[in-house]
Amino acid sequence: MYILGISCYYHDASAALLKDGVVVAAAEEERFSRKKHDSSFPINAVNFCLRDAGITIDEVSHIGFYEKPFLKMERVLSQHLECFPFSFKTFLSSIPSWINEKLRVPGTIRKRLKYRGDIFFVEHHLAHAAASFLVSPFRKAAVVTTDGVGEWTTTSFGVAENSSIRLMKEIRFPSSLGLLYSTVTAYLGFSVNNSEYKVMGLAPYGDMNPETNPYYRKLRRVIDVKGDGSYRLDMGYFKYHYADRMPSDKFCGLLGAPVTGRGAEMSKRHKDIAAAVQLVLEEVLTKILMHVHKVTKCDNLVLGGGVALNSVYNGKILRRTPFKRVWIQPNASDGGTSIGAASFVYHCILKNRRGFVQEHAYLGPSFSDEEIRSYLDKGGVKYSELGSDDELVRKTAALIHAEKVVGWFQGRMEWGPRALGARSILASPLRPEMKEILNLKVKHREKFRPFAPAVCEDDALKYFECDTPVPEPADFMLMVYPIRKRWRSRIPAVTHVDGSGRLQTVRRHQNPLYYGVIKEFGRLSSIPIIVNTSFNIRGEPIVCTPHDAYRCMMGTGIDCLVMGRFIVFREDNGKDMWDSEKLAED
Amino acid sequence: MSFNVFFRGFRAGLHDFGSCISTIVNSVLLAVAYVAGVGVTSIVAKVVGKRFLDSGFSDAPSYWVDLRIDERPDEDFYRQF
Ligand SMILES: [Fe+2]
Numbered sequence: 001m002y003i004l005g006i007s008c009y010y011h012d013a014s015a016a017l018l019k020d021g022v023v024v025a026a027a028e029e030e031r032f033s034r035k036k037h038d039s040s041f042p043i044n045a046v047n048f049c050l051r052d053a054g055i056t057i058d059e060v061s062h063i064g065f066y067e068k069p070f071l072k073m074e075r076v077l078s079q080h081l082e083c084f085p086f087s088f089k090t091f092l093s094s095i096p097s098w099i100n101e102k103l104r105v106p107g108t109i110r111k112r113l114k115y116r117g118d119i120f121f122v123e124h125h126l127a128h129a130a131a132s133f134l135v136s137p138f139r140k141a142a143v144v145t146t147d148g149v150g151e152w153t154t155t156s157f158g159v160a161e162n163s164s165i166r167l168m169k170e171i172r173f174p175s176s177l178g179l180l181y182s183t184v185t186a187y188l189g190f191s192v193n194n195s196e197y198k199v200m201g202l203a204p205y206g207d208m209n210p211e212t213n214p215y216y217r218k219l220r221r222v223i224d225v226k227g228d229g230s231y232r233l234d235m236g237y238f239k240y241h242y243a244d245r246m247p248s249d250k251f252c253g254l255l256g257a258p259v260t261g262r263g264a265e266m267s268k269r270h271k272d273i274a275a276a277v278q279l280v281l282e283e284v285l286t287k288i289l290m291h292v293h294k295v296t297k298c299d300n301l302v303l304g305g306g307v308a309l310n311s312v313y314n315g316k317i318l319r320r321t322p323f324k325r326v327w328i329q330p331n332a333s334d335g336g337t338s339i340g341a342a343s344f345v346y347h348c349i350l351k352n353r354r355g356f357v358q359e360h361a362y363l364g365p366s367f368s369d370e371e372i373r374s375y376l377d378k379g380g381v382k383y384s385e386l387g388s389d390d391e392l393v394r395k396t397a398a399l400i401h402a403e404k405v406v407g408w409f410q411g412r413m414e415w416g417p418r419a420l421g422a423r424s425i426l427a428s429p430l431r432p433e434m435k436e437i438l439n440l441k442v443k444h445r446e447k448f449r450p451f452a453p454a455v456c457e458d459d460a461l462k463y464f465e466c467d468t469p470v471p472e473p474a475d476f477m478l479m480v481y482p483i484r485k486r487w488r489s490r491i492p493a494v495t496h497v498d499g500s501g502r503l504q505t506v507r508r509h510q511n512p513l514y515y516g517v518i519k520e521f522g523r524l525s526s527i528p529i530i531v532n533t534s535f536n537i538r539g540e541p542i543v544c545t546p547h548d549a550y551r552c553m554m555g556t557g558i559d560c561l562v563m564g565r566f567i568v569f570r571e572d573n574g575k576d577m578w579d580s581e582k583l584a585e586d
Numbered sequence: 587m588s589f590n591v592f593f594r595g596f597r598a599g600l601h602d603f604g605s606c607i608s609t610i611v612n613s614v615l616l617a618v619a620y621v622a623g624v625g626v627t628s629i630v631a632k633v634v635g636k637r638f639l640d641s642g643f644s645d646a647p648s649y650w651v652d653l654r655i656d657e658r659p660d661e662d663f664y665r666q667f
Contacts, residue, residue: 070667078638080620084628091620092613105666120663156653169650174639230649235641349660 002059004049005342006042006109007066007127009102011193012335013042016363017049017060018342022356023135025052026363026415028335031544037194038541041101042338043112048365057113062350064341065109066334067124069102071151075173083242090244120349122341124150128304128332129167131340133160134347135358136327137472142296143167144288147305147333148178148193155231155305157288159296163347163354168295174241175233177284178307180223183238184277186246188270189260193306199274200312201449202266204498206275210283215269215276218254223280229288266448282313289321299324304340308332308478309417311502315480318467330361330476331416339415360510361420361476364413367546372564375546382572386565389513396562397520400428400530405441407535407561409549410513414542418477419534420504421454421514423542423549425558427493427531428521429453434493434531441557444538450502452477453494454532456518457505463487463529464503474505491529504532 005016008029016026025048030036032044050057076094080087101108106119122130128145140161147154154176158167171177182192185199207213222237235241237251252258255273264270289301301323308314308328317326329336339358346352367375376383386392399406406426414420425442427434429451439445455463460470465482473479480502488495495501508515522528535549536542537556543549546563553561553570561568631638 068666070665074667077624080624081628081631082638084620084625087624088617088620091624092616095616095619096612103666118664121666122663153653158653167653170653171649172640172651174641175649224643224649226648228648228650232640232643232649234643235639241639345663349663 001061001346002053002055003062003064003342003346004046004060005064005066005338005340005345006046007334007337007341008041009039009097010334011037011039012333013039013045014331014335014338015042015045015049016338016342017053018346019053021343021346021352021354023339023343023358023363025049026331026339027365027413028331028415028541030541031364031413034541034548036539036541041108041112046113052365057115060115061117062345063109063115063117063119064127064338064345065105065119065121066127066337066341068121068151069105071123073098073103075149075152079174079241087242090242093244120341120345122344123153124337125153125156125170125305126165126167126344127337127340129156129158129160129165129302129340130344130348131336132302132304132308132327132329132332133165134163134343134354135329135339135356136302137357138300138302138325138327140298141300141302141327142292142298142323143302143304144292145304146177146285146307148182149173149176154178155288157292157295159298160302163351165344165348169230171230171232174235174238175231177231177281178305179238179240179246180233181277181281181307183240183246183251184219184273187251187255187259188266188274189262189264192246196306197309198446198449200278200310201496202271202274203278203312204275204496204500205266205448206268206271206273208275208279208498210279213272213276213279215255215273216279219276219280221254222251223284225284225287227287228291229284229286231284266446278312281307281310282316285313286320289317289323293322301326303328304332304336306333311478312480312500314473314478315500318471326471326473328473328476328478330358330414330418330420330473330478332478333417336416359472361415361418362412362422362511363415364422365544366412367564369564369566372546372566375550376566376568379550381550381568383566383568386567389516392562392565393513393516393520395567396426396517397524399560399562400426400517400521401524403428403431403434403437404559405438405557407549407553407558407563408514408517409535409543409546409561409563411511413544416476418504419532419542420475420477421506421511421532423535423544424532425535426454426517427451427533428525429491429493429529429531430525430527432492438493438531438533443533448497450496451494451531451533452502452504453483453491453529454504454506454514454518455529456515457507459522459528460503460505463491463527464501466503470505474503475507475510477502477504479503487527490527493531494529
């Protein structure tokens with residue numbers, strides 16, 4: 001039985017295909033359309049899923065959609081009714097898309113996919129909960145979902161067991177922890193629904209002591225938090241419920257200056273504000289989790305929703321709360337809800353038993369060596385071919401050890417926002433200058449942002465102060481842990497200002513080639529840790545096809561591309577060079 | 587300039603003109619709907635003290651709201667609301 005999950009029309013549209021409850025393919029539309037966070041109907045992602053499974057739409061028995069559009073429309077209308085006449089501008093700009101597409105989901109699915117079967121609509125936070133719990137290793141767990149907003153819900157919790165999910169309580173719009181974080185993101189001059197992780201990366205540069213950080217006390221004024229973690233925002237500080245802007249003038253007054261301009265240099269004040277919002281988030285989430293543990297009496301926890309991508313907090317959960325195990329969907333934000341909607345239909349509506357655990361995120365398109373060779377030959381690209389996996393691993397590790405920046409394109413593309421060793425840029429973490437080299441050659445990103453270390457799971461505890469056993473979400477780069485003090489100066493390119501690292505742990509069975517490269521690099525350098533950053537041009541989604549990868553290498557300063565069994569050196573193909581920075585948008 | 591080039595340019599211009607007109611008409615209609623529909627309802631609601639969004643701090647012991655969305659027939663999932 002095939003079930004298709006679809007999410008679209010907010011941000012990060014995606015599709016996922018289940019075969020008898022097993023996720024066989026999943027991808028976000030942006031990877032095909034090449035528009036970052038593309039929210040349009042995910043026709044390319046659906047077509048990929050069907051093609052990958054070798055089926056047509058006629059073989060799909062059910063489709064699950066990730067929200068209930070009419071409930072969401074009710075909330076949008078309520079905003080306009082509450083905020084009349086100040087919402088006039090957003091009414092004019094947003095209502096046409098509701099009339100033209102968002103309220104026509106069944107029609108669009110039937111027309112664009114030529115589909116005639118059942119369509120189920122799953123509440124947004126239920127889809128988040130399902131995306132995490134139903135593919136987790138737990139039989140029973142407490143579930144907490146936190147995001148910007150779904151239909152009405154912004155935070156919810158409940159308990160899930162076997163094939164049922166019972167969400168018990170919620171916080172409703174306009175109070176939203178996710179939107180509070182996004183408001184500070186906007187205030188600091190970053191883009192909403194895109195750059196929240198930059199605020200998380202900036203926070204450790206600020207004062208992380210709530211006693212001494214002046215902005216912490218100010219931000220606590222905008223949110224009232226009860227002992228059970230429930231909260232409400234003072235909406236006088238916000239505008240997002242009626243305008244296309246997040247902070248109000250009162251919010252700017254509270255923090256003592258207008259909204260920061262795009263690309264502005266981050267001062268001590270900005271860093272303290274980032275630290276303050278991270279402190280508030282951590283404080284509220286800890287209270288929520290303590291309460292949820294008390295109510296559910298479960299030792300297992302699953303998290304869903306965009307706030308679950310806050311890897312800095314995730315790394316603290318098991319130390320700060322009584323939970324003993326945690327699991328998080330690698331695509332915890334809205335993109336992941338297509339897996340949630342499809343899984344919910346299969347298990348909770350059709351009452352099928354669970355048997356699938358999502359152990360990796362390699363669910364996207366892959367390209368055979370023949371396809372890659374054909375692409376390279378057609379384009380007249382100069383390349384060399386490696387004889388075996390062993391040679392590929394040794395050669396790649398040697399290049400990284402020689403301080404080359406390596407584009408790594410192997411197997412199925414990752415599901416979710418992180419590059420996890422299928423579409424990654426790899427480099428050596430041993431020299432502090434590598435950060436500058438990567439920024440200069442490829443990433444051109446803010447200086448304060450750290451690069452991530454990838455380490456084999458069996459080596460993680462030697463270098464990082466991880467929870468034991470190492471939680472599975474670390475495989476998806478969702479947990480930040482302190483790097484053990486003695487190693488910090490040895491791997492400066494991946495050591496953040498507070499001594500932490502947003503590590504990716506790699507298990508051999510998940511990705512043997514990648515695992516092999518890290519181990520071989522360890523043999524050469526005596527430290528089995530490499531830099532892993534996403535393989536993309538600034539402002540574009542992560543690469544998907546051989547063409548995207550080759551184009552990215554030639555438009556940046558990546559030294560070479562290890563793609564399937566082939567190595568392409570940039571300097572051998574100088575005629576194709578172009579400058580991606582000329583067109584970059586963030 | 588060939589006839590084809592002229593014709594293509596003419597058609598593109600006509601298309602842009604059409605889009606412009608439809609944007610203006612849509613905006614006018616939406617503005618009327620906003621004032622007559624949203625505005626009147628909003629004013630009446632405010633007069634009778636109806637609130638559409640929960641905001642403002644309260645002394646209640648908790649802000650959690652009951653959410654029992656599991657206990658319902660499967661037919662509910664066919665609906666968009
Ligand atoms: Fe969401």
